[in-house]
Amino acid sequence: MYLTYIDGQWREGNAPIMGAMDHSVWLGSSIFDGARAIRGHLPDLRLHLERALRSANELGLTCEYGIDELDALCREGVARFPVDAELYIRPLIFGLEGLLVPTRSGFALTLFDAPVPKFEGFSACLSTLHRPSPSMAPTNAKASCLYPNTTRALVAAKQRGFDNAVVCDPLGNVAEFATANLFFVDADGRVVTPIANGCFLSGITRARVIQLLGTAGVDVVERTVRPQELQSAVEIFNTGNYGKVIPCTKYENHEMPIGEMATLARKLYWEFMQAN
Structure with missing residues (x-):
């Protein structure tokens, strides 16, 4: 409807x-x-x-x-x-x-x-396309003109047999998934997300999840992320308005279970939502 x-x-x-x-x-x-x-x-x-x-x-x-x-x-x-x-x-x-x-x-x-997607894993690959810099496009706005590039990244990913794509910034650092912001847990157990550098929209759900995890005692590190780091991630998940928190269980050839941090982030978000 x-x-x-x-x-x-x-x-x-x-x-x-x-x-x-x-x-x-x-x-x-x-x-x-x-x-x-x-x-x-x-x-x-x-x-x-x-x-x-x-x-x-x-x-x-x-x-x-x-x-x-x-x-x-x-x-x-x-x-x-x-x-x-x-x-x-x-x-x-x-x-x-x-x-x-x-x-x-x-x-x-x-x-x-638009039913909320189930808390199930999706797969992703590295896109050859990049997010533009703020001097190239209105990256600090949720502008419709930015989305054809998202479509291109998704089409290419699906042609390779993946559900989504990881897109980098103009310098080759990880920006986000094609459709949502990206988080991962590194080998030392730290939750990491690419630092907002103006090349991608730092989402409202992203900020809420960072705040909720912090309140629960889990600090999120915002820093520059290289694509190869995702190959050794303990877990990867995304945040966005459509699905809120969804786990990524396969990145390129690297498979991961649905992890405790994604599960916690989803739980905390649902509790926040139901209280507001």
């Missing part, structure tokens, strides 16, 4: 929102964010909405709604679904008019059924 709020009303289905001459269609000026409603819980909703507004500003877009109005709209939309629904919440801000520089923006809020 799709439910979209646009032009002051809720519409069912995949509502058309753009025309052939809209700025976002031919010049790529759109941003989105992804939040979650899971059985009535909306973890970190306002943080996602605040990031959406920041992302829009980075691309010269404007939103007609403030943070409180957006929050209320999301909750109104969630209330139209069954109480046990697991939903993806996607605010979208896009350019309508302007030559190169957008002069008018549109807004749409879509909610749709």
Whole structure:
């Protein structure tokens, strides 16, 4: 089920929102964010909405709604679904008019059924593609124009028989998975995640998991990570809005079990979510 709020009303289905001459269609000026409603819980909703507004500003877009109005709209939309629904919440801000520089923006809020993936292992390989630097692309925004490269990395990974891909920054250091942030446990038992260097979006779920692990007495080391380190990792897992915490059980030819840190991170996140 799709439910979209646009032009002051809720519409069912995949509502058309753009025309052939809209700025976002031919010049790529759109941003989105992804939040979650899971059985009535909306973890970190306002943080996602605040990031959406920041992302829009980075691309010269404007939103007609403030943070409180957006929050209320999301909750109104969630209330139209069954109480046990697991939903993806996607605010979208896009350019309508302007030559190169957008002069008018549109807004749409879509909610749709998206069950949380099971806590099962996925496989990943190293991509030959790289994340761009901040001087090359709007990497500090959740900009739609960044995602074709994600698609390319995923297609190449699937052609090799893997589920996902590890993507590096322009210097060849690990940035993240194609679709989520990356954590691993090294041979000394330390939880490590690539330091946010502006080449990838340092996610809201990433920050929440770092905070939750820290509160539980597990310090997370944020540092530069070389791809070869993943070949000897004790465990690898990802964090992201869609799946929250998911374990990686095979990286290239290196197989790993679902580890205790991924399991703990998932448990802590679920407890946080249910309390908020």
